[in-house]
Amino acid sequence: MKKNLICVSCPLGCPIEVEIENGEVISVTGNTCKRGDAYARAEITNPVRSLTTSVKVENGVHPVVPVKSSGPVPKDKMFECMSVINSATIKAPVKIGDVVIENILGLGVDIVATNFDAGI
Amino acid sequence: MLNYDLVVVGGGPAGMAAALKAKEEGVEKIVILERAETLGGILEQCIHTGFGLHYFGEELSGPEYAGRFIELVEKTDIDVFTDTMVLNVSDDNVVTAVNNNDGLMQFKAIAVVLAMGCRERPRGALSIAGSRPAGIMTAGTAQKYVNIDGYMPGKKVVILGSGDIGLIMARRMTLEGAEVKVVCELMPYSGGLTRNIVQCLDDFGIPLRLSCTVVKTHGKDRLEGVTIARVDEKLQPIPGTEEYIECDTLLLSVGLIPENELSKDVGVELDRVTSGPVVDEYRETLKPGIFACGNVLQVHDLVDYVTEESQIAGKGAADYIFGKKKGGTFINTKGVDGVRYIVPQRVNIEGDENLKLYFRVGQVYMGAKVVVECDGEVLSSRKKVKLAPGEMENVVITAEMLKKMNENSEITVRIEE
Structure with a gap:
């Protein structure tokens, strides 16, 4: 099976073709540097993304405070993470780096606040 | 009248970096005047990551990047007025501002840094037929x-313009449960970063239609749909290619305009291409003592470069305040053959430091050369794998090169294919 990707390691955006057999990468072509090869392999075997969103805050200056995943999460778990985060509520005051949700979905990644809210 | 050495108009990344740099240089009385309720500027709402890779060497979200500077400002004795609107900068550097607590205030300054940022091009600037229902707004709104x-703000979304804010919002709205039906881009290429096209559109199966635009909006009280159409090489809609798309929200991501009303009022000369002030390498405008930096000077793609530029302006303002700013002989820089503009527009040939000229190209080039010339002599020529309108480039002019120039010289930067 062949899969086409656009490399995002740098602004060049090389079109990459990956040949896959039984879930294993056979060849990577089209990349112009090593980073492209690594990107393509990671993207095929275990695509991950960092997740940024917001979480409801009680007694905050604003109704929500922005958060991010402390590390990348599997791409296909993004919406599951979103529903966990969207059902959570935290209390002001909040500061940058506060852990909002620990070890989300058992992925080994925390959801942490990325802004302050001193509260009202 | 309140007396200050330096008044900074705008408390976003540009204003904060300029104020902090001036403080570091020893300027005593500094005030930042900010229109919003907090410092931080537009970064406060840019909650995605990707900020700070150059400046901090790590990937931060917008509020985190701003937060680092806010913390530094709070540690100094720089005065900050938030919720404060600057109404005017006068010819003799008196800045008039107003807020709810203090009423009308006047700040007498030795130097002023303009750091008002930019705003999004609104619907009114596009000629889209149709009424004015709710649900049409800029991506930033x-x-x-x-x-x-x-x-x-909506459930079914069409986005016009594939700039980074539009792409980022396509992902954001999708994650929050909206259905983003299509992103239309007038040009045959996207102005957004490849990374954003992949991670904001491709990841969610959102189609990007190039050479396509919105020609009509439908709905009376609330947007009900839009008609999109393909455009020809002259960017005109092609009859017969119209297609109706049902949606309740249309987001516009169709360009940014430096917010220079204050600059115009005080008579600062603007560059027709950047829509920002004409400045020299210290980021001083043609009005002595008035400096400009950040998106009010030129629209940047990376905040890291805003910080860098604003530190130059902060240093320039400090030198001006201490009477250390060198006079000199200024010559013009000029972008030709594919180079749309250059900042700074003026360079002091008596300067004794290396400096960078920042520029943007008008189209995508693969494997082209960036050639810097002065008086018919090639100063530098460098091959670039890729040049794109969305990415600001720079070339270095060394002190050595400056020494060879005279008052009639002109530095040009061009693209050679």
């Missing part, structure tokens, strides 16, 4: 609704 106010 939607970004504020979702990320600051915790409010989703």
